[in-house]
Amino acid sequence: MNEIPWYRVDLTDDPAGARRQLELQARFERLFLERGTPQNVAMYSTGLMGDAEVFRVYFSPATQEHFADFLRDIGSEACPRPMDVRGFLVGPAPAVMREILGYAPRTD
Numbered sequence: 001m002n003e004i005p006w007y008r009v010d011l012t013d014d015p016a017g018a019r020r021q022l023e024l025q026a027r028f029e030r031l032f033l034e035r036g037t038p039q040n041v042a043m044y045s046t047g048l049m050g051d052a053e054v055f056r057v058y059f060s061p062a063t064q065e066h067f068a069d070f071l072r073d074i075g076s077e078a079c080p081r082p083m084d085v086r087g088f089l090v091g092p093a094p095a096v097m098r099e100i101l102g103y104a105p106r107t108d
Helices: 016-035 065-072 094-101
Strands: 006-012 044-045 054-059 077-079 087-090
Touching: 006 065, 016 054, 016 065, 016 087, 016 094, 054 065, 065 077
Parallel strands: none
Antiparallel strands: 006 054, 006 077, 044 054, 044 087
16 A cells, blocks of 8 residues: 655754754745645654754645645655654644644654
């Protein structure tokens, strides 16, 4: 069975990666608000900068439908549903973000 792809961007876990994450988050949030806060669109992260060598941000599958240009512009790549999410960055209410993700993120 083919799963609907998610999208991700890998960032370095250093000051340059942190700046890029903040830029991506600000752009995504602006689009999210401008387009009426679509309930199935969300941005997640693997945790906090400093947790690992690679910091990832993920975008839910519906992001392609609503923000395809954004995903292309930031160089995202399709990936399976992430299993390492630890943070909700931008999206609808946390309960909806958990539903989109399909599980409750780790908090440890």
